[in-house]
Amino acid sequence: MGIKDDVNYVKRELSGDEKVLESAFKLESLYKKYKFHLWGVIVVLILFFGGEAVMGALHEAKLEKANEAFLTLQNNSEDANALKVLQENNPALLELYTYAQAVKKEDIKGLESLSTSTNSVIADASGYTVGVLNKKPVESKLYKEMALFEEAYLSILAGDVKKAQNKLELIDDRSSLSVIREFLMHSTVKAN
Incomplete structure (x- = not known):
């Protein structure tokens, strides 16, 4: 029985190896058939994630420049270069800074111009502040x-x-x- 079992074991092993080789040949034929599609998908994925990383890094750099300009303006509100950098890199933060300065100086004209802002928070707060300064009632969501x-x-x-x-x-x-x-x-x- 030992030889018969050994022969059956060898047959099973050969059959298993045969199936593995058959699968490998199928996989190779699929690869040859679709290799351009496969490599195209890989290239597109690499470009997509690489582009996302580059765009994220550029966005972070812009925010960092804007924050530096904002901190500079807090120390020196007359710094024209910092105003320009803030305008280029974060216009919303510039509007917030302009609003704060206009409130501090009670600049009604500046606040009136900000009340037409596309930023609804800045527009509403500016309109309300103008009303308070003019002692006129205004509607405000905030x-x-x-x-x-x-x-x-x-x-x-x-x-x-x-x-x-x-x-x-x-x-x-x-x-x-x-x-x-x-x-x-x-x-x-x-x-x-």
């Missing part, structure tokens, strides 16, 4: 409750207590302005 409070206050100054009360009622009870709202509502009740 400062909705502050705008309502400001309108109520201006109405009280104008003698229109009813309008002030209506505006104050629009301020949410969970708002941080609710305590001040209650004091102002109380003072309008006494004014009636």
